[in-house]
Amino acid sequence: MSLREGVPQLVVFEEEHRDLRQILARIHSHSRARAVLLLDVNGQLVAKWGDTSGLDVTSFCSLAASNIAATASMARLVGEKDFTILFHQGKRDSIHISLIGDRVILAVIFGAEASLGMVRLRVRRAGAEIEAVLRRILSRMRLDDRLDVDPLCDITDQDIDELFRF
Amino acid sequence: MTFVNYSARELNVKIVYYGPGLGGKTTNLRHVYARAPTRQKGRLISLATQTERTLFFDFLPLNLGTLRGFQVRFHLYTVPGQVFYAASRRLILKGVDGLVFVADSNPLRLDANAESWADLGRNLAGYGLRRDRVPTVIQYNKRDLEGAVPVDGLRRCLGSPGVPEFEAVAAEGRGVFETLKGVARLVLSNLAQRTPGR
Numbered sequence: 574m575s576l577r578e579g580v581p582q583l584v585v586f587e588e589e590h591r592d593l594r595q596i597l598a599r600i601h602s603h604s605r606a607r608a609v610l611l612l613d614v615n616g617q618l619v620a621k622w623g624d625t626s627g628l629d630v631t632s633f634c635s636l637a638a639s640n641i642a643a644t645a646s647m648a649r650l651v652g653e654k655d656f657t658i659l660f661h662q663g664k665r666d667s668i669h670i671s672l673i674g675d676r677v678i679l680a681v682i683f684g685a686e687a688s689l690g691m692v693r694l695r696v697r698r699a700g701a702e703i704e705a706v707l708r709r710i711l712s713r714m715r716l717d718d719r720l721d722v723d724p725l726c727d728i729t730d731q732d733i734d735e736l737f738r739f
Numbered sequence: 740m741t742f743v744n745y746s747a748r749e750l751n752v753k754i755v756y757y758g759p760g761l762g763g764k765t766t767n768l769r770h771v772y773a774r775a776p777t778r779q780k781g782r783l784i785s786l787a788t789q790t791e792r793t794l795f796f797d798f799l800p801l802n803l804g805t806l807r808g809f810q811v812r813f814h815l816y817t818v819p820g821q822v823f824y825a826a827s828r829r830l831i832l833k834g835v836d837g838l839v840f841v842a843d844s845n846p847l848r849l850d851a852n853a854e855s856w857a858d859l860g861r862n863l864a865g866y867g868l869r870r871d872r873v874p875t876v877i878q879y880n881k882r883d884l885e886g887a888v889p890v891d892g893l894r895r896c897l898g899s900p901g902v903p904e905f906e907a908v909a910a911e912g913r914g915v916f917e918t919l920k921g922v923a924r925l926v927l928s929n930l931a932q933r934t935p936g937r
Contacts, residue, residue: 615834617742
């Protein structure tokens with residue numbers, strides 16, 4: 574079953590969030606990356622690890638997801654399903670972006686102290702672990718009764734006005 | 740696709756501004772950006788041509804504060820309105836939670852409004868979504884234009900879809916936040932109704 578199938582939204586609980594962060598931490602230390610970010614295919618940050626100081630994480634995630642989406646469209650134009658890995662090399666820092674399970678995107682930002690080969694190896698190994706956590710998240714989303722404690726139940730016009738006080 | 744992070748207690752929502760080229764989608768975002776307090780907004784990203792026409796999208800993250808203990812973040816996107824950027828428009832709609840259709844009140848743009856509205860329906864269908872199932876509001880923009888098409892005429896041109904409507908002059912900020920609040924209300928109510936397990 575595709576990881577995207579049958580679930581309209583992604584809900585991440587504490588346990589899985591901790592597991593995902595541990596996976597990111599391993600990629601970070603083993604590949605000597607500057608930062609590792611996990612986002613959903615729509616550009617929402619799921620988890621991150623490492624040094625993101627000075628990085629506009631929200632914008633980065635939006636652009637990374639758009640990058641993957643645009644590249645997938647190009648792939649289909651040349652008869653491929655998608656291109657699951659993107660690599661952008663800079664003078665100081667480089668970015669390795671990969672699509673995992675058709676549902677999330679793993680972005681690794683690394684400098685000269687890391688090698689592309691090591692990043693690729695660690696990302697490939699982590700991919701299966703991340704997919705396993707995602708499958709757990711999706712099965713919990715179908716079963717977990719904590720979702721009944723919904724932050725949005727009985728939302729009022731006053732609540733909405735409170736959000737837009739500026 | 741709304742993203743709920745119970746660990747970080749965050750709720751992330753994607754809103755897309757859709758509509759014909761030069762209708763005022765980017766102007767809406769610029770006004771929101773100008774008015775929102777610094778601590779509640781991220782950077783306004785515009786992937787635009789050298790003549791400031793939107794090439795891929797504009798993006799503005801808004802941190803709206805807390806609702807029932809959850810941090811509510813809205814990610815606002817615009818699509819490029821020009822006809823030949825159809826592929827980019829389709830991509831931006833992926834995972835959309837709510838739509839603002841910005842219609843142009845200029846009588847010369849009536850056909851463009853209708854074409855863009857039809858294009859929206861086709862692109863949503865490409866993701867298996869029905870237009871009447873996605874929380875949508877319509878903004879009738881440029882109401883200050885001399886000879887502006889009456890709202891009733893604009894409504895008919897879009898097939899009278901029966902969604903919340905707002906009149907606006909986005910260049911002056913009129914109606915911009917009313918529109919955004921309108922779509923926020925729809926999206927959050929809709930999300931409450933379809934959360935799994937409920």
